[in-house]
Amino acid sequence: MEKKKLWSDHLFRYFWYALAELMLVVAIYGVIFHEHFWAVWRKEGVAWILLAIVIVSGGNFLIFEYQKRERQKSSRLLEQKLEELIIGRPSRHVLLNPADEYYELAKQVNRLQSKQRQRNRRFEQQGRDYLTLLHSLKGGVAVFDQNKQLNLTNHVFRNELQSMIEPLGKPFYLIFLDAKLIALTEKVYQTKQDQHTLWYDRGRDSWFDVQFIYVPLSSSHYSVMVIFNDITNTKRLEQKQRDFMANASHELRTPLTAIQGFSETLLDGALADEATARDFLEIILAQSNHLKELIDDISALAKDDPQAELQLTQLQIADLCQQLLAGYTAQIEAKKLTVMLEIEPGLKVTTDRRYLQHIMTNLFQNAIRYNTLGGQIKIVAKKAETTWSLAVTNTGPAIKETDKAKIFDRFYRAESSHTTKGSGLGLSIVKESVQILRGKITVMSAENKPTCFEVTLPLDENYLKIKKDNEYYEKEIISFK
Numbered sequence: 001m002e003k004k005k006l007w008s009d010h011l012f013r014y015f016w017y018a019l020a021e022l023m024l025v026v027a028i029y030g031v032i033f034h035e036h037f038w039a040v041w042r043k044e045g046v047a048w049i050l051l052a053i054v055i056v057s058g059g060n061f062l063i064f065e066y067q068k069r070e071r072q073k074s075s076r077l078l079e080q081k082l083e084e085l086i087i088g089r090p091s092r093h094v095l096l097n098p099a100d101e102y103y104e105l106a107k108q109v110n111r112l113q114s115k116q117r118q119r120n121r122r123f124e125q126q127g128r129d130y131l132t133l134l135h136s137l138k139g140g141v142a143v144f145d146q147n148k149q150l151n152l153t154n155h156v157f158r159n160e161l162q163s164m165i166e167p168l169g170k171p172f173y174l175i176f177l178d179a180k181l182i183a184l185t186e187k188v189y190q191t192k193q194d195q196h197t198l199w200y201d202r203g204r205d206s207w208f209d210v211q212f213i214y215v216p217l218s219s220s221h222y223s224v225m226v227i228f229n230d231i232t233n234t235k236r237l238e239q240k241q242r243d244f245m246a247n248a249s250h251e252l253r254t255p256l257t258a259i260q261g262f263s264e265t266l267l268d269g270a271l272a273d274e275a276t277a278r279d280f281l282e283i284i285l286a287q288s289n290h291l292k293e294l295i296d297d298i299s300a301l302a303k304d305d306p307q308a309e310l311q312l313t314q315l316q317i318a319d320l321c322q323q324l325l326a327g328y329t330a331q332i333e334a335k336k337l338t339v340m341l342e343i344e345p346g347l348k349v350t351t352d353r354r355y356l357q358h359i360m361t362n363l364f365q366n367a368i369r370y371n372t373l374g375g376q377i378k379i380v381a382k383k384a385e386t387t388w389s390l391a392v393t394n395t396g397p398a399i400k401e402t403d404k405a406k407i408f409d410r411f412y413r414a415e416s417s418h419t420t421k422g423s424g425l426g427l428s429i430v431k432e433s434v435q436i437l438r439g440k441i442t443v444m445s446a447e448n449k450p451t452c453f454e455v456t457l458p459l460d461e462n463y464l465k466i467k468k469d470n471e472y473y474e475k476e477i478i479s480f481k
Helices: 002-032 036-088 105-135 156-160 179-191 231-266 274-303 315-325 327-335 355-370 426-436 459-467 470-474
Strands: 140-144 149-151 195-201 206-216 224-229 311-316 338-343 347-354 378-384 389-393 438-443 449-459 477-478
Touching: 140 156, 156 179, 156 470, 179 195, 179 206, 195 231, 206 231, 311 315, 311 355, 315 327, 315 338, 315 355, 315 378, 327 355, 347 355, 355 378, 355 389, 355 426, 355 449, 378 459, 426 449
Parallel strands: 338 378, 438 477
Antiparallel strands: 140 149, 140 224, 195 206, 206 224, 311 347, 378 389, 389 449, 438 449
């Protein structure tokens, strides 16, 4: 319809051009021969007709040539515009005269350009959003195209999982060095279905939850995305929980078995022998105390939440030390120990009393429990520029080199301490409490020298208020000298 209308407009226009030219010839003829118009016309009419034909033809030729050049000019503009659209070069709209026969076509091309610009903006925004999302993920991400070549990764994959210098463009079977990963990636390409696995990286001693995702892009194009989520900490925590439950069950079973055995013996007739009954009851009491200590320590570990908000309060260290030591007066006197306090005068700190009390009570208990008869305990507390320290020294046996790396493990007790009753959780509680308070532990122990446990904690209460991060808890806070 548009094309027919265009041709009819052209024919109508050319008709009027011709008519106007004829009228022009007649007008010229009339001006020249206005007095003898009809006489001259009858005598020389044919010549004037020929002249009119020449003038009309010449005029049409000039008009048509001008229109041809205008059309060519408009055509070149449109061709140039289409080429720029194809290669994506930014340019302005084509502006033509409304009378131009390519005017409507130019309008459509301009509309196409506007839509292409909008689509490109949306595509660029989506691309930026996609890359932002990709780089915000905590797991490593690798995207492979339909030809099985790597075309996109995020910083986690590049920094932690990828060893190749220039991995982009390489096929997945040259990037993944594990047969399981290669097989599952290939399976996605073959079946076009998502896959999932848990993968252990022996080289890094790490566990990953790996997802292989089929991503359709169109009816004939797709990609495969592989996402690596590091679950090493979760796996280690699960193993620690299993070990803790096994050790806790074993440690709780020991005093319970003793209590049960001696109680049954008493019921079977040992009550008649007063001396034997008293010995058995003392054993039952000792095992009950040991069981209570175990439960108290397990409860303390369960309540120590690294993410919990600290209850900060100002404490006088000298008063707190004396208050806690008063609870061990009987044990100190039984082993004839000498306790020396060297607390910096007026030392006050702002901290969480519960966690600091965990640290002090367990260090005091160990200093008493593993000390020699008639030995000494020295407690020193002092302030530095940004930290303060608490050092507890005892004159008991030195810690063996083989035991140093394990003494802070839960339920671990050195061979030399097996004859001494304890839960094996004390130093674990100290370690976790020091971590929560963002401190450090230094252990100094050598043959024929006193053993010292020194805890260094921050003075700045604002530092304690900072939200805890998992990275901090992965740091080693214990050193040996």
